Amino acid sequence: KSIAILTPEEGTDYGWNQQGIDAAKAAGKAAGVEVVVAQGLGYGDVRPTLRELASDGASLLIAHASGYNTSAPEIAKELKVPVAIVDTPNGLEKGLVADYTLSGHQGAYLAGRLAAKMSRSKSVGIVVSGEPPSWNSQSAAFAQGVKAENPDVKITYAVIGPAAYSDAAGGKRVTESVIASGADIIFGQGNGSSFGMLQAVETTKAADGGKVYFIDVIGDKSPIDKGFLLSSVVWNIEPVYAAMIADLKADTFGTKHYTIGLKDDSVKLLKTAAIPDNVWTDIQALREDVISGKIKVDPVYDAAAVRALMTSVAQ
Amino acid sequence: MTGLFSEVFLSALLFGAVTAAIPLLLAGLGEQMSEKAGVLNIGIEGMMLAGAYLGFVGAFYSGSLWLGFLTGAAGGVAVALIMALLCVRIGLNQIVIGIALTLGLEGLTALLHHFQFSRSYPRLPAADATVIPLLSDIPVIGPAFFKHHLIVYLAVALVFAMGYLYRRTQLGLNLQAAGDKPAALDVAGIDVIRTRTIAVLTTGALAGLGGAYLANVGAGLFIPFITNGAGFLGIVLAMLARGRPVWVLFGALLFGVCLSLTTAMQVAGINIPTDIIQMLPFLAVMIMLVLFGRRASLPAALGIPYERGAR
Amino acid sequence: MSIDTAPTASATALDATSAATTRRDILHRLLMTLGPILIALVIAGCILLAVGVDPLAYYGFVLEKGLFSPLGIQQTLTRMAPLLFLAAGLIVAFRAGMWNLGGDGQFLLGAVTAAASAPVLVEILPAWLALICSFLIAMVVAMIWSLVPALLRAYQGVNEIITTLMMTFLGTSLANVLVKLAFRDPTTTVPQTRTLPVEDRLPRLFETTITSGLLLGLAAIIIVHLVMTRTAFGLKLRIVGANPRAAVHAGLGVPGLTIAVFAISAGLAGLAGAVDIIGVQGNVRADWNPAYGLAVIPAVFLARMNGFAAIGFVFLLSVLSIGGESAARRLGVPNHFTLVLVSIVLIVLALAEYFDHRYNQSRRA
C-alpha cells in the first residue's frame, strides 16, 4: 500500500509544498505506508501524473494544490482511486474524494494581534504575490486581528506585480515601498517571491531606524532566518493526512471535511526570540479565547472582500 | 487619502521604479546592439537567467557585489557565445536557437538552484548606495534617483556611451552596416561575422549584467525563473526604440514607473481589482506601440544569416 | 522583416511536397531525426551523470512512460491535441512571413471563452452543437484578439514580433481577469470557471483515455498543410511571405491577406485552447498558463513548416514532456531537467539539419 502526494513546486520552499510533503511523509511513516512524492509539477495538466501514480498502485492520491481540484476527482472516478483535494468543500464523494480546505485564519488573527502589539510605528503591511482564497482568509484575519488589538494601527495591503509567483525582485520592491509607507512589520505570503520580501525586511530600516520584522505563513523559515523573523502562522498538515489514512482504512473516506486550527496545534504561531515573553503570554491567552469561541474569526475568501476590509481599516 | 503619500513613500516608489527599470534597460540596450547588427536575439531571456544565477553565485561566495556583476556578465557572455557560434557563424535559425537557449537556461539554472540553494535560500546584504551629493537632497526626487548602487549610474551612463558609439564611431557604422547591408560591410573590408559576433557577445554581457543586477540588487537572491519574462520585455523595448539607446531608457523607466504605480494605487486603496491594475504596464507599452509604432524601421537584414558570396 | 529559416528552407519545403517522397528519402529523414536525438540524449546524459543520476535509467523511464506503456502513449497522444492546433496556426503565419509569437495569449483567451461558454451552452443546446458553438466562440475571440497586431502590421507596418509579444503579456492578464471577475464559478472558492462535466467533453477514442481532440488536431494541421501547399489561397500567403513586394506587384491585396493570416493563425491558437479545455481540462483556473506556444515554435521551424513533419516533432515534444516528468520523479531529478533536455534536442536537431544541408550541397557539386 502506498500513498502519493502531488505538489506544483519543489518541496523545498519552507512553505505550502514543503509542509504538504513533510506531513505526508510523516503520516505515511506513522501508518506504515510508503509515500510517493511527485513535486514540481507546475499548475498545468496533472492528469498524466495522476493516472500514472494510480496505475503504479497508489491507494490514495493527495492533490496538494487548488489547481488540481478539477482533474483529481475526475481521475478518481475514472480509475476508482481515492483522491484528496484542497479548497473544495462541496466536492466530497464517499470512498473517492475527500477535501481538506485549510485555512490558517485563526493563526493569522493571532499574528495580527501580535503585529499590532509589536509595531513601533503603529503601521503594518501585508504583501502577497497573488490572491488565492487561502491567502485571502489569512490576510483578512490578520487585518481583523490588528484592528481588534488597536484600531489606530494602519494597514497597508499590496499585491506584487504581474505573474508574481516567482518574482523575487518584485517581492522585494513592493515590500520596500510598503516599509517606506511606514510599516515596520510585514505579513508576507508568496512562494518564491516571499524570499524577496524577507530580503527586503533584512536590508531596509524602518522609519525610526530600527528593525523591520517579518511574519511568515504556512512554513517555518527559522532555519534560514537572520534575526528578522518575528513569527509564522505554521500549518501542520500531518493530522489531516493521518486522519485520511485512518478513514481510508475505516471505509469512511470522503465523508468528512478535514480542517486545521489552533485547537490541536495544527495551526500555531511560531515563537521566536524576537517576541518578548509577556507579549507571548498575552497571545497565548488570546489563543485560548479563539479556541473557546469567545473570539470569533470568520474566514473571508474573496479578494474583493479582503481589499474592502483593508480600505476600511486604513481609513 | 493624501496623507498616505508621504515623501518617503513617494521616493520609495520611484526608487523601486528605477530598480525595476535597470534590468530592462540593460537587456534592452543589449538586444538593441544585436538587432542593429542584424541578429534577432530571442535568447536574451536565457542570457539574463545565466547572468542572474552566476552573478548571484559570484556575489554570494565572494562577498563582493562587483565580482557578482562580473560573473553575471560572464554568464551572459557564455550563453551568447553559443548563440554567436550557432546563429552567426554557421547561420542556424535565430528564433529556434533563441527559444532553445531560453528554455535550456530556465531548466539549467532551476536545476542548479535545486541542488545548491534550495535548502538554504541564501540572501545578500543590502547593496550599498553611492549617494550623489547635493542632488540627493532634493525632496522626493533625491532619494529616489540619487541614492543607488554605482552600477545604476553606470548603466545610465552606458545609454549615452552607446549613443555615442552608434553615432560617432567606426564601430557604430560597422554595426549598422552589418544589419542593413552586410555584403556592403564585407566588401568594405570588415568581417561581418566578427562584427555580429562582437554585437552578440556584448548583448550577452549586458543581458548577463542585467540579470545579475536583478538577482543581486533587485531581489538580493536567486530563485528559479526569477527573470519572469524581463528578456522578452527587453526585446520589445529595443524594437520600440528604433536604434536609439535613449528611447530604451525612457521605455524601461516608463515600465518601472507603471509597476510602481500599481503598488501606489493599491496602497491608496483605489478599489479596482488588482488584476486589472496589473495590466497597466503592458497596456502602456501597447498604447505606445499604437501611437508611435508605425513604420518601426528594423534593419533590413535582421534575422538573416550572412554568408559571403551567397545569393 | 524577413527571417530565413535555412538557406533554402522554403524552396525545399516546396519541393518536398511536389516530389514523390521515395522510400530512401523517408529513411534518410528518419535517420536525420533519430541520429541527432541520440546525440542529444548523450549530451543530456552527461548532465545527468554530473548530478549523480543514471542516464540509462532516466531514458528508460522516458521511453517507457512516454512511449511504450499503453498508459504513456495515451497520455502522449492526448497532450498532442492542443499542440497540433498551435503548430497549424504557426505554420500558416510563418509561411506567410508573419512572426506570430503571441500564440500563448491567443491560446488562453480561446481557452477561457470556451470554458465560459461550454458549460452554459450544453445546458440549452444538444451537446454536439454546444461544443461546436464553444469552439467557434473561442476561435472568433482569438481572431479578434489578433486584430490589433494584424491592423498595425497591415496598415502601419508595425513589426508583429513586438506587438504579438506584448499582446501575449496582455492576453495572459486579461484571461486572468476574465476568470476571476467575469466567468467565475460562484460555487467554488477557488477562482475558476464553471466545469464542463466529463461526459459532455469531447469523447475519448475507443476504450482509451486519448481525447478525440487528437483527431481534430491532426485534421487541422493536415488541412492547413494542404491549403498552404495545394491551393491558390495558400500560394498567395506564401507569396506574401516569401516576397511581399512581389505580392504587391502581382496585385495581391497584401493588407487583407495579412489580416487573414493573423485571423487564421490566432483562430487556430484559440481552437487549441478550446480543444484543451473541452477535450481535457473542463475548466480554466486563474493563473493557468501552460505556455505551450514557446515550445511549439522551434518544432515548427525544425519541421520547415511542413505539416507532416510538424506532427512528428510535436509527437517528440509530447513524449519528452510526458516521459520526462515521470522519469524525473522516479529518479529524484527536478522536473526542470525536462526543459534542459528539450533545449538540447532542439539545438542538436537544428545543427543536424544544417550539416545535412551542407552535405547535400557539396554532394551535388
Next chain:
Amino acid sequence: MSGSSSSSVAGRDIVALEGVTKRFPGIVANDSVDLSIRPGEVHVLLGENGAGKSTLIGMLSGLQQPDEGRILVDGKPTPITSPRHALALGIGTVFQHMMLVPTLTVAENLLLGGPWWQRPRTEELAARVAEITSTLGITVKLHAKVSELSLGEQQQVEILRAMVRNSRLLILDESTSMLTPKGIDELGALMRRLVEQGLAIVFITHKLKEAAAFGDRISVLKLGRKVGEIPPERFRALDEQAIISEIVELMFGKQKDDPEAVERPVRTVRAEAAPLLQVTDLAVAPTDNAPGLSSISFDIRPGEILGIAGIDGNGQKQLAEALAGQRAATGGSVRLEGVAIEALSVGERRRRGLRYLTDDRLGEGTVGTFPVSINFFLKQVGAAPFWRGGVEQRGEIDKRAAELVREYDVRTPSLKTPVARLSGGNIQKVLLARELAEGAKVVIFNKPTYGLDLANTLASRQRIRDTAARGLAVLLISTDLEELLSMCDRVAVIANGALVGTVENTDDARTRIGRLMIGLAA
C-alpha cells in the same frame, strides 16, 4: 595615384590569373582562365550572361577562392583571402549589384572599413574627396543618405570609394548599365584619365560599342572559358567597326557587322485609331526617397511604341507603378480603351489588359525561391485552368509552363528550379512570357534589357516589337537612348517627374531628345 603604382613599369602585370578554375554546384563558372591586367590599360571583359565574368571578379575581390590555378599580384603568387586583403592589395571593385548601405550617408559609406575604435575621420575624408572629385570632374553629395540618391549617383559613389582607397586596380562590373549616354561618355573619359595616372582598370560591359570606345585590351569569356583576346597593339590598329565584328566573331562565331544597329522597321500606326491608353494630368505625391509626378499626359494608340527617355531616377518607376496601380495617384486620369481605370486595383487593371514588366526582376518581379513554373502564373493565382475551385492543378500548370519555356526559350534545368538560380536573361524571359500572356492590351516595359547580354537583349527587343506589331500599345521606359531610338515611334522625355517634351522618332530625334534631357527646349 599611389606612389608605387606610378613607378611600376607599364607593361608589367599588376595582377595576373593563371589557369584559374571555379566550380559551383553543377557548373564550372570559370575554366582555367588566364588573364593579365596591366597598369595604364582598360581591360574590357566581355561575355554572355552567366559566362563567368562576375565570378572572376569575385575571386579578384576576395569574395571567393579559386578551386584551381593561382593569382599573381605584382608577379608573386598571392591567394586573395578576403575583401579586406584585396583592398590592402590595392584592388578596388565596383560590383554589379549595389554595395552601399542605404541607411548611411555617402560620407559614412566611404568611411566604412576604418579601424573600429576610431572616430570616423570626416574632415580628412572631405578633403580627400574634394581632391579626387576635382581631378575627375564629378560631384557627390557627401551628406546625402544613399537611399536618396539615384542609381547613377550611387554608382559614382562606388567608383569614388574605390578611388578614396588608393586602388591600383579598379574593377567596374557593368557600371554603365544605369547611366545615361552622357554619363557613359563621362565614365569613359574618367577611365581614360585614371589609366593615364597609372591605374589598371577592368571594365565589364554588355555593350560592344563601349568596349570598343573605352578599351585598350579585350578578353572574351564564353561558358567560363576565355575564348579570345584582342591585345592593345591590335586594338589600336583596328577601327570601331572592325573591333566590333571581331568581338562578335569571338562571342558568337558568326559574322555580322553591328548586331545592335537593327533598322527600325517601318510600322504603320494608324493615326486615326482610338488610343488604347490615355493618361491625363497624372500626379503622384513625392516620398522620402523618390520624386513625385506632376501633370503627366500622353496617349498610345494600338501598334504604337511610346518611349520614355530620361536620366534614371526622374520618376520613371513612379510613372510605371502609378499606371500599374502599385502607387497611389493623387490626381489625373488613366483610361484604358476609353474606360477610366485609375481607381482600380492592380489585379483589376491587369485583368483588363494592362501589363507591367518591372525592372526589378528579383526584388518584385519574381519569388526567387519558388519554381520557374509557379513564377509564370504569379499574377494569375487562382485563375482557371491552373486553379480550379481554388485547388492547384499541377498538371495544367506544368503543361503550360513547359509550353512557355519552349516558346520563350527559357534556359532552365527544370520547371522546378527556383527562379533565382536562372541567369538574369532567363528570368527576364519568364517575366516577358508572363506579361505577354493572353489578354494583354497595353504593356509597360521598364528597362526591359537592363543587364542582359547581347543575344538576350536582341531577343527581348524583338519580343517588344512583335508585341506592338500585334496591335498592342507599348510604353517603353529605358535609360538607353539607342534602344529607344531603335524601337519607338515617339519618345517622351521625363525630368523631375514631369514630361518635358515628346519627339517623333525621326532622323534628328537623337539631338532633340538630348537637348530635352539636359534641360533645353527641343
